[in-house]
Amino acid sequence: MLGKGKxxxxxxxxxxxxxxxxxxxVTIFVPLISVIKESFYSTGFIGTKGTFVGLxxxxxxxxxxxxxxxxxxSLIWVLGNGLTQTVLAFSVALxxxxxxxxxxxxxxxxxxxxxxxxxxxxxxWQWIFNGSYGIFNRVLQSLHLIDKPINLLGDSFWSFPIVxxxxxxxxxxxxxxxxxxxxxxxxxDIYEAADVDGANKWQQFWRITFPSxxxxxFALGLVGTLWSFNIFDTIYILTxxxxxxxxxxxxxxxYQQAFEQFKIGQASATSIITAVFLSIFAFFFLKFAGPKEx
Amino acid sequence: MKSKKFLLLxxxxxxxxxxxxxxxxxxxxxxxxxDKNANSGGGDGKVTEITLWHMEEPPxxxxxxxxxxxxxxxxxxxxxxxxxxxxxxDAYSKFPASIMSGTGPDLxxxxxxxxxxxxxxxxxxxxDDIIASLDSKHGFLxxxxxxxxxxxxxxxxxxxxxxxxxxxxxxLLQAANVEPPKTWAELKAAAEKLTSGSQYxxxxxxxxxxxxxxxxxxxxxxxxxxxxxxxxxxxxxxNEKTVAAYQMYSDLMxxxxxxxxxxxxxxxxxxxxxxxxAMAIEKGQYLSTFESESGRPASDLGVVPMPVGxxxxxxxxxxSNGIMVLxxxxxxxxxxxxxxxxxxxxxxxxSFVNAEPGLFLPVTxxxxxAESFWNDPVxxxxxxxxxxLIQASSKGALFGFTDGVASKIGQIAGxxxxxxxxxxIIIAGKSVEESVKWGQAQMETAVK
Numbered sequence: 001m002l003g004k005g006k007x008x009x010x011x012x013x014x015x016x017x018x019x020x021x022x023x024x025x026v027t028i029f030v031p032l033i034s035v036i037k038e039s040f041y042s043t044g045f046i047g048t049k050g051t052f053v054g055l056x057x058x059x060x061x062x063x064x065x066x067x068x069x070x071x072x073x074s075l076i077w078v079l080g081n082g083l084t085q086t087v088l089a090f091s092v093a094l095x096x097x098x099x100x101x102x103x104x105x106x107x108x109x110x111x112x113x114x115x116x117x118x119x120x121x122x123x124x125w126q127w128i129f130n131g132s133y134g135i136f137n138r139v140l141q142s143l144h145l146i147d148k149p150i151n152l153l154g155d156s157f158w159s160f161p162i163v164x165x166x167x168x169x170x171x172x173x174x175x176x177x178x179x180x181x182x183x184x185x186x187x188x189d190i191y192e193a194a195d196v197d198g199a200n201k202w203q204q205f206w207r208i209t210f211p212s213x214x215x216x217x218f219a220l221g222l223v224g225t226l227w228s229f230n231i232f233d234t235i236y237i238l239t240x241x242x243x244x245x246x247x248x249x250x251x252x253x254x255y256q257q258a259f260e261q262f263k264i265g266q267a268s269a270t271s272i273i274t275a276v277f278l279s280i281f282a283f284f285f286l287k288f289a290g291p292k293e294x
Numbered sequence: 295m296k297s298k299k300f301l302l303l304x305x306x307x308x309x310x311x312x313x314x315x316x317x318x319x320x321x322x323x324x325x326x327x328x329d330k331n332a333n334s335g336g337g338d339g340k341v342t343e344i345t346l347w348h349m350e351e352p353p354x355x356x357x358x359x360x361x362x363x364x365x366x367x368x369x370x371x372x373x374x375x376x377x378x379x380x381x382x383x384d385a386y387s388k389f390p391a392s393i394m395s396g397t398g399p400d401l402x403x404x405x406x407x408x409x410x411x412x413x414x415x416x417x418x419x420x421x422d423d424i425i426a427s428l429d430s431k432h433g434f435l436x437x438x439x440x441x442x443x444x445x446x447x448x449x450x451x452x453x454x455x456x457x458x459x460x461x462x463x464x465x466l467l468q469a470a471n472v473e474p475p476k477t478w479a480e481l482k483a484a485a486e487k488l489t490s491g492s493q494y495x496x497x498x499x500x501x502x503x504x505x506x507x508x509x510x511x512x513x514x515x516x517x518x519x520x521x522x523x524x525x526x527x528x529x530x531x532x533n534e535k536t537v538a539a540y541q542m543y544s545d546l547m548x549x550x551x552x553x554x555x556x557x558x559x560x561x562x563x564x565x566x567x568x569x570x571x572a573m574a575i576e577k578g579q580y581l582s583t584f585e586s587e588s589g590r591p592a593s594d595l596g597v598v599p600m601p602v603g604x605x606x607x608x609x610x611x612x613x614s615n616g617i618m619v620l621x622x623x624x625x626x627x628x629x630x631x632x633x634x635x636x637x638x639x640x641x642x643x644x645s646f647v648n649a650e651p652g653l654f655l656p657v658t659x660x661x662x663x664a665e666s667f668w669n670d671p672v673x674x675x676x677x678x679x680x681x682x683l684i685q686a687s688s689k690g691a692l693f694g695f696t697d698g699v700a701s702k703i704g705q706i707a708g709x710x711x712x713x714x715x716x717x718x719i720i721i722a723g724k725s726v727e728e729s730v731k732w733g734q735a736q737m738e739t740a741v742k
Contacts, residue, residue, distance in 0.1 A: 045414055
């Protein structure tokens with residue numbers, strides 16, 4: 001009896017984690033294997049049968065100028081979002097890291113952009129920037145800054161920065177909440193000691209605050225970069241990757257290959273190549289950019 | 295180190311998102327027309343259940359389709375047709391997976407280029423016997439039926455047509471002393487004259503969208519360049535007439551609002567109703583909302599066929615919408631035949647087509663004359679305009695279906711290569727000739 005009980009106790013942890021392991025296998029690895037398989041077949045429209053083409057689609061992606069142009073856009077997207085969101089998140093978190101009725105109120109309301117669904121965010125910003133009835137043009141015209149409405153989302157230069165701005169507005173509160181949580185863990189004694197030593201606010205930020213948030217910024221840097229890279233919905237709803245490809249990042253390109261050009265096999269190959277590059281990035285980021293262990 | 299491992303795991307999961315973006319597909323091949331929807335009763339006093347998917351989402355259309363299926367089910371207690379509303383947005387990505395996994399419908403709404411794609415799955419059933427019977431009783435319009443006839447069979451039953459025309463604001467044209475244009479030269483002159491201050495002569499979409507593809511194709515048809523691709527999937531896009539049509543379109547963009555290159559379906563109509571633009575090229579959906587949205591009388595809504603270019607021909611884009619049969623179950627096919635017979639009876643058909651008055655046009659000869667069609671309040675109010683639409687239907691054309699049937703037209707329609715060619719001119723500033731050449735090259739690559 002005791003032997004059986006021991007055996008059960010040994011098995012119990014595995015039984016408890018089994019459902020989630022099965023779930024992960026079914027929802028991630030089964031489709032993943034299917035995508036890897038598709039990348040070697042010339043499958044067109046989803047559901048049809050392609051022929052085996054070996055590495056041809058990998059070669060096609062790697063030698064496609066459109067793919068590398070999309071990578072360029074993706075890098076601008078990640079850097080643009082990373083920079084603006086980091087600056088905004090730190091600024092807001094530092095402002096709100098004080099106990100007062102006003103900051104408590106602001107802390108609650110700050111997260112509103114983050115909790116609004118992406119589709120709603122995209123639609124109302126489209127309204128704001130609309131060239132015919134948008135308030136943005138109305139304000140500029142009433143201030144006599146422009147004569148005719150300007151079409152920012154339809155402009156090949158401005159559309160991408162505008163989409164980055166909208167995505168930043170949507171996501172920076174999430175980052176700010178994380179930073180704010182990190183700030184609350186820093187002891188006030190350290191700042192008081194710094195005050196006694198004559199350190200100004202700027203020095204306190206760079207010598208105390210920023211290093212203390214090292215683990216948080218490292219985690220946000222890695223997860224945020226990958227997360228940001230994979231954003232598809234905001235871009236696709238706002239511009240569809242246009243105008244004339246001006247905002248076609250890698251995820252948008254993969255979607256277009258799969259569901260607009262009906263090249264599921266090609267899209268699968270592009271996905272695998274991109275995933276490999278992102279994994280290499282994650283590996284090096286973890287190896288070289290991590291905070292030093294205490 | 296533990297935190298690093300945890301982060302690595304999170305990073306791995308996010309990276310996999312990219313891979314999954316491509317969405318897995320079942321390349322296991324189709325099983326011909328083998329029916330996997332074993333929900334039929336078929337005989338033995340049981341009820342034969344038919345599932346119909348349509349992508350007509352506006353509530354008025356859903357309601358009318360439901361009324362039609364309810365009336366059929368009531369008249370045929372041994373059959374139950376269940377209409378389910380889907381989205382065109384899912385038609386290309388999710389429907390094929392549903393169909394191949396056996397959870398798809400028995401009847402699926404379609405348009406010609408979508409039919410060529412779904413047919414590749416090997417589940418679309420020929421409907422020649424149904425067509426022959428209906429044609430002898432009701433007489434299908436050639437323009438509606440032809441896009442579904444290829445490979446020696448007919449692959450969908452046309453149910454309604456949609457055609458583009460030139461809509462104009464009578465009040466604005468009269469105020470500017472402009473006659474409704476009949477030629478491209480007149481259209482350009484009218485657009486120029488009607489553009490002043492905050493008012494624009496015409497609203498033309500110029501985004502990478504199906505809306506732009508459609509208006510562009512009306513220019514290609516009326517400019518004599520309707521053969522974009524032939525039945526052997528050879529691209530015939532790059533020619534002088536196509537260049538002339540794109541030149542005309544880009545010339546007209548000077549008289550279209552500055553945000554035209556972000557337009558989808560609704561914007562030109564909204565601007566037209568508000569009086570911000572005087573003309574627009576679109577299908578018949580302008581009838582039902584004109585008075586309520588513009589605050590103007592019905593007489594201010596003018597319509598003429600698509601103006602004709604030099605060396606071109608009368609005509610514009612015409613979409614024949616149809617229903618595909620995806621089941622080969624004998625009992626279900628028998629029930630489906632009864633459903634189509636019921637649908638095309640003139641007293642039912644007019645009511646069905648008027649689910650969206652003016653936008654949906656009859657595809658049968660007796661349907662065009664049916665009282666149930668003409669008695670609709672919107673149709674009777676805009677009788678003259680509807681007659682123009684019906685007349686235009688007979689001269690309609692659709693890319694990929696004018697010079698034989700191009701089985702790979704979906705590969706051109708899906709990425710909106712016609713609209714992308716325009717973007718090259720309007721956004722990238724390339725010459726018309728250069729852009730049309732670029733369009734030809736893209737299309738050739740797409741159909742390889």
